[in-house]
Amino acid sequence: MATIYQVSTLAGVSLATVSRVINKSTRVSDKTRQKVEDAMNELGYRPNSIAQSLASNCTNSVGILVSELHGPFFGQMMAGIEAELRAAGKHVIITTGHSEADKEKDGIDFLISRNCDALIIHTEALDDDYLVKLTKGKTPVYFMSRLIAGIEDNCIHLNNELGGYLAAKAVIDQGHSKIAYIAGPQFKPDSQDRLAGHKRALAESKLPFSSDLFFVGDFKETGGKAGLKKFISQKLSFTALVCANDEIASGAMTYAREHNFSLPEDLSIIGFDNIIFSQHIYPKLTTIDNPVNEMGHMAAKLVLKNVYNHKKLNINHSFDPVLVSRDSIAKISI
Template structure:
């Protein structure tokens, strides 16, 4: 196996110059860079990433922890992060936490053991206090889709309360007053915020919050099915439904059609997230846009700016939701 010393000798340059070429140092001329690259190609030399990491104290990799690997929401998030980092010559190591405290902590410890230069975390079960203590360690952390006041400069989050408000306000402005709400698991901060927004919209239009018109779902299609089934039993005059994510909205739409509801004439449904298949449902789903791909880009930019000192990167920490009007919401 060829060595860096052989590359140096063949290219006629110093070891330091070979090192600078491998680390993409801009102080090396293009002519010298080509000589070194040609020597590496001729000898079949491949840089040892572990050795480079030990020498530079950088692995050029970012650890990412997400709740799940399946589903369009997390796919968009990871794609946004990875594409931005790859363009900057960095790589990602990905693991999952499954929204369970023990598994989230285990995933974080795994990423730390891989000598990642920083961690981007989508965590839902660990406490704010845990994250604050973790932030004091040597490996920088950045938080996705969650707001922690003490770490607000390290968070990339959505104004979820506004999203919940906009969803219910959209239904009210179409004349609906008997509005059900299928939320996500209440231990998740984004679920609680979206429910708060729903309640704010009701209050603004002098409509009472009725416990019988609220169902705690699971952010999955099954939650939408079970939620609509329960809400219809509680109030057969239900004319509209707000769901805290699009997967539950799709489940509710499926259940509604199977039980004789015409959509949106018999029941209006609005989702949340604007995942890729929302525009392919029938009817096409009116929803709240959650710019998760753009937020993934921003989390990566925050890491690049903070860890690698990349210049001229403008950081936006909080994103605002918008209504995407399609065909699943009608007037009464």
């Protein structure tokens, strides 16, 4: 196996210069860098990442904790983070928390034990006090899709309350006044905020919030089916269904068609997130855009700026959702 000493001899440079090339230092001319890289290729030399990390106290790896690995939402999030970090020569280590406090803590402990230079975490079950304490440790920690009082500079977040407001207003503006709502789990901050925005839009239009037309789902298609089944079985009257995410909306649309609803003539439906399939289902789903891929890029930039000293990067901590109008809301004739 080739050694760094052999690379140094073949390239005709010092060991320090070879080390600077390996660590991508800018303090090496292009000509010298090419000589070293040519020598490494000729000898088949591969740097020992463990030795590098011990010498530099930097592993060039960032830990990511997400709730799940399945589904397009988290795929878009991780793709944004990974693309930004990979372009900067960094790698990611990914684990899951499954929206359970013990599993989220276990995942965080695992990533810290892998000597990650920083963590980007999407946590739903751990409380704010625990997360604030977590930022006091040696490993820098940043948060996706969550705003935490006291550590706002560590957070990349969406204005979910505004998103919930825009979703309800979209159906109200089309003349709907009998509006059902299928929420996500209410221990999740984004679900709470979307419901708060929904209620604000109703109150602004002097429409009542009906507990009969409210169902807590699971942020999955099963929640959409179960919620709509409950409303229909109780023979409740409503013309519009607001769903806390697109997966819920997809499940509700499937159940509605299975029970001979014509969409959107018999029932208008709106989702939230604007995940990839929302524009391919029938009718094309009107939804609220959650720029999670862009937010993933921004979380990675936050790490690059604060941990890897990429000082010229501009950071936007807060993102606003927007309405994406398609075909799933019908206008009510007055």
